[in-house]
Amino acid sequence: MKDTLRFSPESGCLAVVGELTIYQAKAAAEGLRSAFASGQLRHVDLAAVTELDAAGLQWLLVAARLTVNDGEPVTLTNHSEPVCDALALAGIEVSS
Amino acid sequence: MTTMATALQTFLDESRELLSDMELLLLAMESRSGEPELQNALFRCVHTIKGSAGMFGLDHVVDFTHVVENVLDRLRAGEIALSRDLANLLLRCRDHISLLVEVPEPSEAAALQPGGVVLLAGLEPFHSCAGSSHAQTDSTEPVAAEASRKCRIDIRIHADALRHGMDPLGFIRFLGTLGDVAAVRTLEEKLPVLGDMDPETCYLDFEIDLVTSADRIAIENIFELASDLYQIEVQDQCPVTEVDPVAAPLPAQPDTDESVESAAPGAEEQADTSQQNRRRKQVQHFRIQADKLDNLINLVGELVISSAAVSLGAEQSGDTPARESAANLNLLVEAIRDSSLDLRMVPIGETFQRFQRVVRDVASELGKDIELVVTGADTELDKTVVEKIGDPLTHLVRNACDHGVEAPAARSQKGKPTRGRVHLNAYHESGSIIIEVSDDGGGLSRERILAKAMERELVRPDAVLTDQDVFNLIFEPGFSTVEQVTNLSGRGVGMDVVRRNIESLRGTVELVSPGVLGGTTFRIRLPLTLAIIDGFMARVGDATYVVPLEMVVECTELSAEQQLGAEQHYINLRQEVLPLIRLRAHFKLSGELRKRQNIIVVRHGGQKAGLIVDELLGENQTVIKPLGGIFSNLRGLSGSTILGNGQVALILDVPTLIQQVARQEDAANRGFQSHARPRLSAS
Amino acid sequence: MNQPQTSAEDVRIAESSGDQNQYLTFQIGHEMFAVGILHIREIIEYGSLTTVPMMPEFVRGVINLRGSVVPVIDLSARFGRGESTVNRRSCIVILEVEGSTGDEDQLQEVGIIVDAVSEVLEIPPTEIEPAPGFGARIRADFIAGMGKVQGQFVILLNVDQALNTRELAELDSTVDAPRDGYDS
Numbered sequence: 001m002k003d004t005l006r007f008s009p010e011s012g013c014l015a016v017v018g019e020l021t022i023y024q025a026k027a028a029a030e031g032l033r034s035a036f037a038s039g040q041l042r043h044v045d046l047a048a049v050t051e052l053d054a055a056g057l058q059w060l061l062v063a064a065r066l067t068v069n070d071g072e073p074v075t076l077t078n079h080s081e082p083v084c085d086a087l088a089l090a091g092i093e094v095s096s
Numbered sequence: 097m098t099t100m101a102t103a104l105q106t107f108l109d110e111s112r113e114l115l116s117d118m119e120l121l122l123l124a125m126e127s128r129s130g131e132p133e134l135q136n137a138l139f140r141c142v143h144t145i146k147g148s149a150g151m152f153g154l155d156h157v158v159d160f161t162h163v164v165e166n167v168l169d170r171l172r173a174g175e176i177a178l179s180r181d182l183a184n185l186l187l188r189c190r191d192h193i194s195l196l197v198e199v200p201e202p203s204e205a206a207a208l209q210p211g212g213v214v215l216l217a218g219l220e221p222f223h224s225c226a227g228s229s230h231a232q233t234d235s236t237e238p239v240a241a242e243a244s245r246k247c248r249i250d251i252r253i254h255a256d257a258l259r260h261g262m263d264p265l266g267f268i269r270f271l272g273t274l275g276d277v278a279a280v281r282t283l284e285e286k287l288p289v290l291g292d293m294d295p296e297t298c299y300l301d302f303e304i305d306l307v308t309s310a311d312r313i314a315i316e317n318i319f320e321l322a323s324d325l326y327q328i329e330v331q332d333q334c335p336v337t338e339v340d341p342v343a344a345p346l347p348a349q350p351d352t353d354e355s356v357e358s359a360a361p362g363a364e365e366q367a368d369t370s371q372q373n374r375r376r377k378q379v380q381h382f383r384i385q386a387d388k389l390d391n392l393i394n395l396v397g398e399l400v401i402s403s404a405a406v407s408l409g410a411e412q413s414g415d416t417p418a419r420e421s422a423a424n425l426n427l428l429v430e431a432i433r434d435s436s437l438d439l440r441m442v443p444i445g446e447t448f449q450r451f452q453r454v455v456r457d458v459a460s461e462l463g464k465d466i467e468l469v470v471t472g473a474d475t476e477l478d479k480t481v482v483e484k485i486g487d488p489l490t491h492l493v494r495n496a497c498d499h500g501v502e503a504p505a506a507r508s509q510k511g512k513p514t515r516g517r518v519h520l521n522a523y524h525e526s527g528s529i530i531i532e533v534s535d536d537g538g539g540l541s542r543e544r545i546l547a548k549a550m551e552r553e554l555v556r557p558d559a560v561l562t563d564q565d566v567f568n569l570i571f572e573p574g575f576s577t578v579e580q581v582t583n584l585s586g587r588g589v590g591m592d593v594v595r596r597n598i599e600s601l602r603g604t605v606e607l608v609s610p611g612v613l614g615g616t617t618f619r620i621r622l623p624l625t626l627a628i629i630d631g632f633m634a635r636v637g638d639a640t641y642v643v644p645l646e647m648v649v650e651c652t653e654l655s656a657e658q659q660l661g662a663e664q665h666y667i668n669l670r671q672e673v674l675p676l677i678r679l680r681a682h683f684k685l686s687g688e689l690r691k692r693q694n695i696i697v698v699r700h701g702g703q704k705a706g707l708i709v710d711e712l713l714g715e716n717q718t719v720i721k722p723l724g725g726i727f728s729n730l731r732g733l734s735g736s737t738i739l740g741n742g743q744v745a746l747i748l749d750v751p752t753l754i755q756q757v758a759r760q761e762d763a764a765n766r767g768f769q770s771h772a773r774p775r776l777s778a779s
Numbered sequence: 780m781n782q783p784q785t786s787a788e789d790v791r792i793a794e795s796s797g798d799q800n801q802y803l804t805f806q807i808g809h810e811m812f813a814v815g816i817l818h819i820r821e822i823i824e825y826g827s828l829t830t831v832p833m834m835p836e837f838v839r840g841v842i843n844l845r846g847s848v849v850p851v852i853d854l855s856a857r858f859g860r861g862e863s864t865v866n867r868r869s870c871i872v873i874l875e876v877e878g879s880t881g882d883e884d885q886l887q888e889v890g891i892i893v894d895a896v897s898e899v900l901e902i903p904p905t906e907i908e909p910a911p912g913f914g915a916r917i918r919a920d921f922i923a924g925m926g927k928v929q930g931q932f933v934i935l936l937n938v939d940q941a942l943n944t945r946e947l948a949e950l951d952s953t954v955d956a957p958r959d960g961y962d963s
Contacts, residue, residue, distance in 0.1 A: 022258045022296060029295035036290060053263045057282075058299055062290050089265050090302070091280030398846045639829050683832030721848045723831075723841070725887050726947035730833060736841060736848045744829040744841045744848050 005031035012042030016049050020056035028059050036066055036074075047078035052086040060087075103261035107148050107321060109383070111197040114141040116446075118190050123452045126183055135172035142168055143314065145193065148321040151270055156205035157196045160212050164189050166223045176222050185218045187453070244309045245332055246278065251302040251319075252327040258298045262322040268304065270318055275308025386479070389440055393627055396429075396436045397719035400628075403429040404716075404740035437478065437625050444522045444531070445473025447482055451493050455518055458497040465515045466501050468493075472522035477529045478625040481601060485531070485622065488597040488605075491590060492533040492618050493518060500535030500615050512536070519613055528603075528621045528646075537615035540607070542566050549575060567607040571595040599751050601626065602644060602734070604700070629720050629737070633713035633745065634696060637685040640745035641709070642718060642737055647750045649697040649704065651712050667706065669697070677757050678708045679748075682732075700751045703758070707748070720747065732756065802902050802926065804933055805872065805893040807855050807863065811933040812893075813902065813926055818874045818938050820888060822896055825869040836862060838947070839892060844873060851890035852942060858917050868895040876942045889942050902926040907935065 004024045006015045014035045020028060035041045044063050052060070060083075066074040079087070079094055087094055118141040125134050142165045149157035164186070170176050192208070192215055199205045249271070253264055271277060283301040293299075306315070312330045319326045403426055410422035448470045459466040501507075501516030508514050519534040542563055549555045549569045569575055573592040598605045603622035611617025623629075623646075631642035632651070652669075666673050674697065680687070695706040718737035723730065723746075734749035802813035803822075828840035828851060837856035841848050851871055855863040863869075871890040910922035923937040 022261075022263070025258075025295035029290075029293060033290060053258075054265050054298065054300060055258050055263075055295060057265070058287065058293075059295065061282075061284055061287055062293055065287075066290060086265060089268050089280065090282040090300075092282055394846075401846065637830070639832075685830075685832060723848065725889075725944040726838065726850050727831065727834070728948045730831070732833065733831070736829075738843045738846065738848070742843050743827060744843050746829065746831065 003031075004028050005035070007031065007035040007038075007041070009038055009040040012040045013045050014041055014043070015045040015047070018048065019051040020049050020059060021051055021053040022055040025055040025059065028056075032059065032063055036068075039068070041066070041068060041074055043075040043077050045078050046076060046083045047080055049080045049083050052083050054090075057086055057090055057092075061092075101261075103321070104152060107152060108197060110148065110321065111145050112194070114145055115190055115194045115197075116450075117141050119187065119453055120449055122183055122186055122190065123456065125178055126180070132172065135168070139165065139168040139172050140313065140317070142193075144317050144320050145197065147270075147314075147317045149197065150273065151266060151318070151321055154197070156199065156208070157193070160189075160196060160216070161193060163216055163219055163223060164193070167219050170223060182222060185215065189215050189219070244275065244307050246305055246307045247312075247315070248331045249302075249304040249306055249315060250329040250331075251304065252329075253298050253301055254325040254327075255297045255299075257322065257325040259296050260322070260325060262325050264298070264300065264302060264326075267319060267322070267326070268302065271304060271306055271315070274310040274315060274318070275306050278305040278307050280304050384439075393436055393440060396433050397627065399429055400433055400717070400719055401738045401740065405742065408740040433628070437627060440479045441476040441624070442479050442482055443474050443476050444482065444529070445470070445475075447486060447489070448473055448520045448522070450486075451489070451520060454490060454493055455497055458494050459516075462498060463503065464497065464501060465504060466497050467515055467517050469517055469519045470521075471519070475522035475524060475529060476624075477622065478627070480626050481529075481622055481624070484597070484601055485620075488594045488620070489520075489531070489533065491594050492620075493520070495591075496533055496535040496537075496616070496618075500537035502537050510538075517613060521612070524624075525621075529624055531620040531622065532612060532617050533620075534612040534617040535615040536613035539611070539615050540567055540570075540609040545569055563609075564606070567609055570607065571605065598622070602629070627720060628717060629747065630715065630717050631737070631747065632696065633716050633739075634694070634707075634709035635711040635713055636679045636683070636709050637687050640713065640739060640743065641679070642716070642745050642747045643696055643698060643707065643750060644747070645715060647698045647700055649699050651694065651696050653692060653694050653712070667695075669695075669706070672704075674704060674706045675757065676706045676708055677753055680708070680710070682753070682757075698750050698754075700754050703754055705754050705757065707753075718745070718747075800901050800903050801899055802933075802935065803872070803899050804897040804928070805870075806895045806897065807858075807893055808860060811897070811928075811931070812854075813900070813933045813935050814872070814874065814938055815935075816899060818876070820873040820875055823871050823873065823890075825865055825871055825892065842871065842890060844888065844890075847888065849873065849888045849890050851892060852947070853892050854941065855892075857941065858921070860916075863892055863894060865892070866894060869893070870896050872896065874938050874942065876944070877939050887944060889944075891942070900928055902928065902933075902935075 004016060004018055004020065004027055006017060007013070008015075014032070016028070018024075044060075046060075049056075060076060063074060064076055068074060084094060118138060121134050121138045121141065125131070125138070128134060142161050146158055146161035146165055149161065167176070167182075167186070171178060171182075176182070192211055195208055196205060196212075199208065251264065251267070257264065268277065268280060281303040283303065284299070286299040286301070287293075288299065308315070312332075315330050316328055319328045403422075407422045407426055410418040413419075451470075452468055455466055455468040496518045497516075501518065502510070502512075504514040507516065517536045519532070519536075521532040521534070523530055545566050546555070546561070546569075549566070549572070550557055552575060554569055554572050554575060555561065571591045571594070575591070595605050598620055601622055603620055605618060605620045608617040608619060609615070629642070630645040632645050632648045634641050634643065654667075664676070666675055668674070674695075676695070679685075694709050694712050696709060696712070697704060697706050716739075718739075720735045720737055721744075723733060723736050727733070731752050732749050733746050734752075735747045737745050737747060739745050799815070799817070801816045803816050803819050804811055804813045806812070823842075823844075828842055830840040831838060831850075835856075837853045839851045839853045841850050843849075853863055855861060870893055872893055873888055873890050875886045876889055877886060906927045907924040908927070910919055910924055917934065918941075921937055921941040923935040926933045926935050
């Protein structure tokens with residue numbers, strides 16, 4: 001299986017690729033932790049997310065709460081359509 | 097198994113249960129069609145299956161059940177009545193649904209399509225004559241309540257929900273099919289920080305505003321599949337239409353099952369009944385995977401064996417404290433064994449109820465009117481036995497309908513009520529379960545059976561037989577009754593198979609006539625469990641053999657003057673001729689014959705025989721290990737068991753041994769007509 | 780207590796996926812045989828057999844293997860070379876073969892009597908030749924191939940075939956054939 005997450009420390013961008021569901025939840029949480037631990041994480045790119053379930057939703061909500069350095073929040077960007085659908089289903093507005 | 101597969105399995109299990117309920121309800125409604133409680137229950141069965149199937153995107157199930165549900169809805173609304181034709185049709189629809197839910201892939205359902213189309217066409221008059229009030233294409237079917245209202249649904253989700261494949265977003269999406277999801281609030285209060293997060297635990301809860309015409313039950317039913325993981329509270333916020341006063345302000349209930357119990361509009365007494373149901377439901381159940389239970393019982397089996405070994409060791413050591421501890425241990429192990437076997441005990445009622453349908457179908461096939469009466473439904477026996485008793489019972493029940501109960505004309509001629517009766521009864525008796533299949537037909541004719549048996553050379557003309565012996569002849573292979581000797585003569589067909597099936601469960605079957613209801617009664621005796629056997633141990637050659645204790649009549653050591661010559665095939669035991677089975681010779685074991693020989697007198701199916709063994713070792717309770725694989729064709733041994741000393745002992749299949757010896761004897765009789773030997777003595 | 784599984788010679792062989800070329804070699808009569816170690820559950824000391832009557836002579840009996848009743852086959856007799864005589868180095872090798880009787884379509888444990896267990900060898904596929912059509916004096920379908928080990932041939936057994944449960948079960952219908960010398 002391909003990696004769900006790709007992190008480039010230079011740009012501080014964590015890209016999620018493919019499904020983000022209960023099946024990837026463990027790996028995704030690990031990836032998020034290590035990206036966050038590097039101190040370089042700035043935003044999460046959701047352009048390539050093909051499926052999002054409640055486990056993925058939780059992941060997003062947790063990621064969105066993260067702050068780096070001086071309290072600057074990690075931003076979620078480029079919501080793909082499946083992401084938007086899932087968020088709409090959960091009644092969460094996309095602010096971007 | 098993936099979480100999705102687990103969830104799907106739950107759906108399958110639940111659907112099977114609901115379908116079996118549905119069958120019973122339909123059968124019950126034939127005599128009590130007016131009862132709203134039954135009608136509602138029937139509706140809920142189909143509604144729940146439809147809802148759960150929708151969760152999994154099983155459109156082939158949803159499409160079909162939708163129509164059935166619609167008809168049932170009209171039935172409970174009193175718009176249509178349950179005729180016999182409709183009952184037949186609904187039963188067939190039930191069968192069709194059960195085929196549909198077993199189909200793993202929607203694409204494979206195409207094969208079932210033709211059958212479904214026929215049934216749907218049959219349902220047409222029942223769901224379309226209401227005119228235009230129910231739009232068929234509308235999948236947000238109106239349930240009970242007519243107009244829309246807004247309700248608030250609080251969803252509290254168990255931490256394990258995601259692990260079990262119960263994704264809340266899926267449920268929310270499905271709620272959308274019931275109406276308009278006006279608002280969703282995701283409650284994130286429980287969501288931890290990244291460091292503390294277990295990514296597979298569900299931290300979210302939801303609040304949903306739904307504008308719908310569906311009633312509360314319909315909403316709750318959507319979550320029925322996950323009732324142990326989802327706690328649902330539905331509150332009508334602005335009820336627009338008449339809503340059941342019982343149903344409206346429902347306090348939070350931990351168990352959705354219970355709230356579903358509270359039923360439809362009106363009727364005070366109904367509410368009472370559901371109250372009673374609730375009280376009865378206080379006994380809590382939970383589902384266990386069958387193989388986990390089997391595994392536990394296997395382990396307990398090992399424990400029993402090890403404990404026997406410990407006792408043996410303690411006994412040999414002569415150390416008193418050790419012996420006492422071992423005795424204590426033994427008592428505990430026995431208690432554990434009994435309780436764990438008890439876990440696998442199920443009431444036979446469920447199996448019995450299946451026969452309502454069999455009797456109904458067979459009776460209408462035969463143009464008879466037959467009622468099935470069931471008693472002793474609470475009698476429990478091992479699940480593994482229940483699973484295997486279905487076939488022989490079906491045969492006996494069909495047989496009772498076909499050959500036991502007379503045709504209506506013949507019955508009225510005899511002054512009997514035209515409606516015949518078949519009775520299924522079960523009870524416990526000294527460590528066994530007895531199952532009786534009785535009919536109120538004309539019973540058996542001794543003369544005709546005997547004549548038939550002589551014609552088939554199953555008995556010799558000069559044989560002296562009791563009624564019992566004669567009746568049991570119908571279980572003989574070859575007692576075929578192809579010609580119609582009497583209206584009862586067909587009874588012989590396949591009865592040897594029935595007996596063999598029952599014997600393979602270490603059971604016996606006998607026939608009594610006149611039976612409990614005046615006609616014929618088949619009485620099946622089965623062990624409560626197949627896992628453990630009370631046995632009598634004996635040694636032949638190097639090996640230990642176990643004889644099932646229920647077949648042992650007595651054991652004797654032969655005195656010096658009674659010692660047998662090698663060619664002697666019978667002894668006179670208290671004025672009774674007892675045929676002998678020399679195990680050593682029969683099993684073709686070599687080695688010296690013991691000077692003193694011992695006999696175990698065994699009985700099976702009215703026949704006695706003496707097993708000659710080298711040494712009697714006494715009673716023992718042992719765990720049965722099947723001798724599978726390469727021993728599957730071996731006759732005369734039914735299994736094995738492990739003794740306290742670790743050695744394997746073999747369990748003798750007494751019925752087969754007696755049969756084999758009887759057959760050899762018959763062959764000998766034909767060969768040497770002059771040496772008339774007595775047949776196996778009948779007890 | 781004389782349980783076979785408590786034997787000191789008890790050799791347990793771990794399963795791992797990289798073992799495809801590994802074979803356990805052993806001796807039956809004067810010949811060397813080999814079985815892929817993925818088939819092998821364990822090796823135990825010979826003993827504590829219970830004879831099952833009315834079975835062909837190659838079924839030596841059953842043993843208690845930690846609570847399971849496992850049949851033990853005498854391959855020498857199965858190959859038609861007469862019963863093997865038990866010696867000090869005789870062992871029972873417990874194999875896993877495909878069960879094919881009735882509905883038990885799973886792996887079944889079967890023991891075979893061997894005169895001596897030699898060693899676990901690596902035999903690469905390049906060192907394996909197809910079974911000869913004749914000359915091995917063993918049914919061709921029992922042989923998976925001939926392995927070359929230090930210039931000598933060992934017979935690689937096709938255990939699923941040689942210990943095919945269905946075939947063995949059918950052979951046991953020879954219950955009428957008298958057999959002698961069964962008890963000791």
